[in-house]
Amino acid sequence: MPEAPPRSLSGSLFVMLLLGAALSIIVMIGGAVLALPTHIPINYNEGWNAYAALRAVGLGGGPLYPAPGGLIFNNYPPLSFLIVGELGRLDGDMIVAGRIVALAALFISAFLASVIARRCGATPRGAVCAALLPLLYVSAFSHDYVAMNDPQWLGIALMLGGVTIFLGRAGNWRLIAAAALMVTAGMVKHNLIAWPLAITMQLGVDAFGSSTADGRRSAQTRLFIWLASASAFVLFAVGVCLAAYGPEFLIALLRHPRVVDPSLALRGMRRTSEILTLTLVATTLARRATPLRHRTFAVSAAIFAVASALLQRCGEGVALNAWFEALVALSILTGVALSPPATPSGDARRERRAVVLLLLAIAPFLIGAPVLLPRGVAAIASVGQSSSEWNTFIAKIHDEPGDVACHMNALCYWAGKSNQIDVFNYAEYVRRGGSDAAFRQLLASGRLAMFVLPATFEQPQRRGRPEPEKQGQRRLLQPVLDTFRAADVSPDGQSRLYLAPPP
Numbered sequence: 001m002p003e004a005p006p007r008s009l010s011g012s013l014f015v016m017l018l019l020g021a022a023l024s025i026i027v028m029i030g031g032a033v034l035a036l037p038t039h040i041p042i043n044y045n046e047g048w049n050a051y052a053a054l055r056a057v058g059l060g061g062g063p064l065y066p067a068p069g070g071l072i073f074n075n076y077p078p079l080s081f082l083i084v085g086e087l088g089r090l091d092g093d094m095i096v097a098g099r100i101v102a103l104a105a106l107f108i109s110a111f112l113a114s115v116i117a118r119r120c121g122a123t124p125r126g127a128v129c130a131a132l133l134p135l136l137y138v139s140a141f142s143h144d145y146v147a148m149n150d151p152q153w154l155g156i157a158l159m160l161g162g163v164t165i166f167l168g169r170a171g172n173w174r175l176i177a178a179a180a181l182m183v184t185a186g187m188v189k190h191n192l193i194a195w196p197l198a199i200t201m202q203l204g205v206d207a208f209g210s211s212t213a214d215g216r217r218s219a220q221t222r223l224f225i226w227l228a229s230a231s232a233f234v235l236f237a238v239g240v241c242l243a244a245y246g247p248e249f250l251i252a253l254l255r256h257p258r259v260v261d262p263s264l265a266l267r268g269m270r271r272t273s274e275i276l277t278l279t280l281v282a283t284t285l286a287r288r289a290t291p292l293r294h295r296t297f298a299v300s301a302a303i304f305a306v307a308s309a310l311l312q313r314c315g316e317g318v319a320l321n322a323w324f325e326a327l328v329a330l331s332i333l334t335g336v337a338l339s340p341p342a343t344p345s346g347d348a349r350r351e352r353r354a355v356v357l358l359l360l361a362i363a364p365f366l367i368g369a370p371v372l373l374p375r376g377v378a379a380i381a382s383v384g385q386s387s388s389e390w391n392t393f394i395a396k397i398h399d400e401p402g403d404v405a406c407h408m409n410a411l412c413y414w415a416g417k418s419n420q421i422d423v424f425n426y427a428e429y430v431r432r433g434g435s436d437a438a439f440r441q442l443l444a445s446g447r448l449a450m451f452v453l454p455a456t457f458e459q460p461q462r463r464g465r466p467e468p469e470k471q472g473q474r475r476l477l478q479p480v481l482d483t484f485r486a487a488d489v490s491p492d493g494q495s496r497l498y499l500a501p502p503p
Helices: 009-035 044-056 079-091 094-119 124-141 152-166 172-186 194-209 213-245 248-254 263-269 273-287 295-312 320-337 348-361 363-399 409-414 423-431 437-445 468-483
Strands: 403-406 448-454 485-489 495-499
Touching: 009 124, 009 348, 009 363, 044 079, 044 094, 044 409, 079 094, 079 152, 094 124, 094 152, 094 320, 094 409, 124 273, 124 320, 124 348, 124 363, 152 172, 152 194, 152 320, 172 194, 172 213, 194 213, 194 295, 194 320, 213 248, 273 295, 273 320, 273 348, 273 363, 295 320, 320 348, 348 363, 363 409, 403 409, 423 437, 423 468, 437 448, 437 468, 448 468
Parallel strands: 403 448
Antiparallel strands: 448 495, 485 495
């Protein structure tokens, strides 16, 4: 049996870089994984999603889609709340259940990205890159979303499942199955549009660009099956939701009040260096002799994902998770770009080129590694103490005999308090011309014994460009700052208890 040829120096360096990336991912996500079952809050979204999950499975808090004009809002489809709600029944904690779902979905998304990269022409080594790159950059620059109670990664995982089915062996049933799975993903997060648009583009090009009449007819049939099945599934899903939740479902999704500012998209681009470097690596595919399989689909997915992210980032409160579709799509293309075609001689020049491209692909991480890796180690080491400190802080909210409102809703959720107000969305509603009567009525009722607000609200405005989103929230909550007494600060210094004045 012939011996395998020895790996070149460049090939060994490539593997070492991948191993280094994998170990770095473990370090950077370790703290989030260890904190998963704790009561350490991560983000405003966690408590918001937890209360929605409670409402979705009928455990209190009113309807999943409240009537417009109230203090509670919901602009997401229902499926993630139903899934997390049912798991939360078993676990007893909606936030922990949502974190488990999100973490599993993140790793499933990475795995499916590698499968899709293989079907687009990546080597096994390139497919590993396609899986590691999203994990690397999410854990490095968006580590809040590693294991956070948020539906983003669940929606992406379902979308990528649909893509995997679509890119399999030919068969019209695959179009129907892919459409069903993608509509299901849309019922988790309705702004994940890049992948279905890319499939439509691929099928459209095939339908009208085939060189033979038989090829065009076959491709047009596939396009019709795709569009018809997708439309049917969308109508069915919307019909079920209207029957279950009434017209408030569509009003919540289509007429949700949000302040839009195009300058926010440009400001958000400054924090997405990985998108730029992955795009640069992906563009090298244009000069490759070996064609990219499913070229129209793969390139369209990346373009649509970037365009979608820019549009989403124009809305206030839209975080870096808007870029996750683009991150995955570009990681897939990068995985293919890092897969040099096989040659009889092994071609050391191609191996060296692959190493250079990999270094470019991970350059933002390499630059930040001296800060990111120690931060990851510190996060792992501090979980126990941080958990204890947060439990003490949450106990103070729990022990307050009256109602409590929280800007960081996870704190009120863990303290066993009912949801009083969705501060972010209500402030957006008021800024868009809505009445603040419901909030004034809440304050006048005397029911609130405590309000948990950002500690920064009591500090003078820092120099530089003001953030209208936070200014709007502060204006709304100024009566609380004026009349409630400031008390304890949270362990991270970001939240403060405000006690209601005596009656």
